Amino acid sequence: MTQPLKSKLQGMLEVVYPSVDCDFLAEQLLATMGLAPNADAPPAHQNHWDETDVLLITYADTLQQPDEKPLVTLKRFLDECLKDSVSAVHILPFFPFSSDDGFSVMDYLAVNESHGGWPEIEAIARDYKLMSDLVINHMSARSRWFDNYKKRIDPGKDYFFEGNPKDDLSQVVRPRTSPLLNPVQTDDGERYVWCTFSEDQVDLNFANPQVLLEFAGIIRQYLERGVMIFRMDAVAFLWKEPGTPCIHLQQTHELIKILRLLIEHHTPDAVVITETNVPNRENLTYFGNANEAHAIYNFSLPPLLINTLVTGNCRHLKTWLMSMPPAQLGTTYLNFIASHDGVGLRPTDGLLTEDEKQRLINTMESFGGKVSYRRTADGRDQPYEMNIALWDALKGTTEGGADHWQLARFLCAHTIMLALEGIPAFYIHSLLATENDQARVEHTGRLRSINRSQWQLSQLEETLADPLTHHSKAFRELKRLIAIRRAQPAFHPNATQFTLHLGLQLFGFWRQSMRREQSVFCIHNISPEVQQVALSDINLIGTDRWVDLISGMEVDDLAGSITLKPYQSVWLSNQQRR
Template identity: 85%
Template sequence: MSQSLESRLVAMLEVVYPALDCEFLADQLLDAMGLDPEAEPPPAHQNNWSQADVVLITYADTVQRPDEKPLVTLKRFLDDCLRESVTAVHILPFFPYSSDDGFAVMDYLAVNESHGSWEDIEAIARDYKLMADLVINHMSARSRWFENFRKRVGPGKDYFVEGNPKDDLSQVVRPRTSPLLNPVQTEDGERYVWCTFSEDQVDLNFANPEVLIEFAGIIRYYLERGVKIFRLDAVAFLWKEPGTPCIHLQQTHELIKILRLLIEHHTADAVVITETNVPNRENLTYFGNANEAHAIYNFSLPPLLINTLVTGNCRHLKTWLMGMPPAQMGTTYLNFIASHDGIGMRPTDGLLDEDEKQRLINTLESFGGKVSYRRTADGRDQPYELNIALWDALKGTAEGGADHWQLQRFLCAHTIMLALEGIPAFYIHSLLATGNDLDRVEHTGRLRSINRSQWQLERLEATLADPLSHHSKVYRELKRLIAIRRAQPAFHPNATQFTLHLGLQLFGFWRQSLRREQSIFCIHNISAEVQQVALSDINLISTDQWTDLLSGQPIEDLSGTITLKPYQCLWLGVRPPI
């Protein structure tokens, strides 16, 4: 007989809060979530996704229309342009905020009035799987909770992490160069608060179980308004202990297990995704034993894939892919190449050497990119991320500079992403091939603004209708590729994947569907030179009728060779039975 929800919850809580009455705390959490202590668990190892799933990542106000709330405009754009292409929409923080384009939340239970209302959010959630951020590590210094912290009253008095400049903080891992501890005046005098990201983003104190109870109520509120996918923002930093790195601590992993347990008992097909921009081996730990994240961001993919395409050499990408463990059933990878943030450099640790990293940095800087830094424990500033629009990141090569293969290179990158094990996620500016927005950087003073442009809907529609614009060419071809992907069982996020060995200029892998009714050989020329592949090297079964699913061209001679133009891709497969 399986353990009850309550007993499982108590066991997890005892790891995090060994000195507290965890049975009482469990009752409070279950009450906050509206859950029956004896509730039956959802089926184990259940895949809440299929090959049809494609995610769009966007801000609420990326697409705008005069005299219309941006969330209404976003729904209009989704319905008119992407209804047949995307199944899930990640709307980046749509709450009232004070900085960081939404990630300094002032009120978790409100929708930013300038964006729209909860009714607008619910309208999107009715037609698409809605992914929302749970900005769980920190909150705005202008929030009501933090004002109460200053006043030393509740709720908020003990909701934020306090530090002492005399504490041993030498091991703390930082994603920024700003001060970790910031002094604030309170009714009890000066206090130092912990700020992992910025002075305006004060870290929440999960050592106080009242904070966990508050978030249980917030999660329930989101679920009741249609949120199906929870992105746990910056969750790796959640638990703080001076004298440690304050990242990936055991309490953090247990808290993720607790949140998942509560979420999936409330809504069986809800999904938890951890956002942990860290080296690959560290990132993989957030699967737990299929009891933490349902999905993790594949953070090493963007820098490795971009490096592959600007160097014309897939050695590191291939080595990484061979070392990636298949995700257990009920878990998967979220594949992306670009996002609202920059291209993380920490996920390349152990994958690229320092000279290779610097070459990538130099190349993308020559294409208009910028570099953001973090401060290491020994006080050195190290590159943390590259800030550049993906369209411009792929405008040329490391050796030759900008060239005329930008469109083909850009489409090759997305063709690879669409075929890999996992769920593909498109940042809206990649789907639209938006370039560097240097004017926005100058206006905001923030490097990440380079990839956070805004479109007026009328201009966007005209641009996408213009067959000569590169935006239109990318948009139409990516929609075509998505449609092909969604019809292939071999592209199920958990379908089998093996790496092919076809040299350093051809990046290939094999996918086989869960029921073994379809295989697809995915072969991509990642260089600016013509390449040939001998079909005998792929070992196609001679009794099957093979077709390049991308072009529709049948493969007649299995003993012959295929010539691939620069950045051309092949998906050699047998069409699935109808």
């Protein structure tokens, strides 16, 4: 018999808030979400995704047009250029903000009026699965809640986490080099607020259940405005306890379960994704027992794939892939190789040696990239992420520098991503092959601005219309590859995957559809040299007809071999679906 919703919720709350009246708190949360205490549970293993799902990541104002709100411009670009390519759109924080390009939110319930309004957000949500950030760890120091915190009035008085410089903070895991505690003058005297990321981003205090209630109300409004995918930003840092690392604490995992429970009872088709830029084994814990995140970011993929393509050696990428557990039904990976942030280095801990990391950093810096740092518990500064546009990250190799294989290498990276187990996500500047924006870095003073360019739509349309530009070549070919991918049942996010062993210059894996009607052997030359693939090494079934989905080439001699040019990929399938 299914446990009543209220009873289940109360049991979860008691783990987080043992000294609180959790019966009453459960009633408050259900009322806030508009849920009945005995609401039916959503069906297990919802069909949230299939092989047609492809996500676009963009800021609301990446594309601009004079005298037009950027959200209107974005919708037109989606409809005219990407309607047959993407099923979902992640619009990075579109709320009023004070810093960090949106991640220092001033008002969770408003749309930044310079971008548009809720009607424009809802228009996008009607035609695409809309993904929104839930910036849940921290809030702007210029928000009304924080003003009320300083005035010692509600709402806000006890909404922010306070620390004490005398506390044992030696174990705290830091993603930045800025001070953890910042002094603030309040009407009750000086207090020290906890700032994981910056002085303008003050951490919220989820030890106060009123903060959880506030976020339940925020989530309900997002759902009612059409948001179907929630990206829980920086959620790993949510719960703090001095004397601990203050990351991945059990209360954090329990709060994710609570929020997922509320979300999926309100809207069974909704999806929770956790953003946890941490070492791979730590990242995997956010699946829980298929009761936390529906999907997790595959944070190790970007640095490992870039490293593979600039070194011409897939050993580490292959080792990592073999170690990745198949996602349980109802969960999956979100695959990406570029985002609005830099390429994280913490996810390579235990996967690359320190010397290999430094060699990769040196290569990215030679290609115009920048490096940001974090402070370790012993006070040392360590490289945290590489800030570089993906187009420029793949302009050459560690041995020879820039070369003429940049476009081929760039396409190879995306062909690998498109075929891997999970849902592929394209950052808009990768889809457009945008270069490093050094001028924007100089203007903002922030390293991440290198990959946060803005396009005038008229200029972009002119650039894409010119078949000789690398932007046009990349955009057209990526759209073609996406269309091929979306027609293959073997590329369902949960379809079977096995790693192939083809040496260090050929990266390969096998996908088989869930009904076993299609197999696809995905083989990629990740080197600048021509490679031969012996078909006997991949055991193609002789009674089937095999064809490369990408080129249309038919395989006639299964005992022979195929030749792959530098950075060429093949998707050998026993069913041609194009």
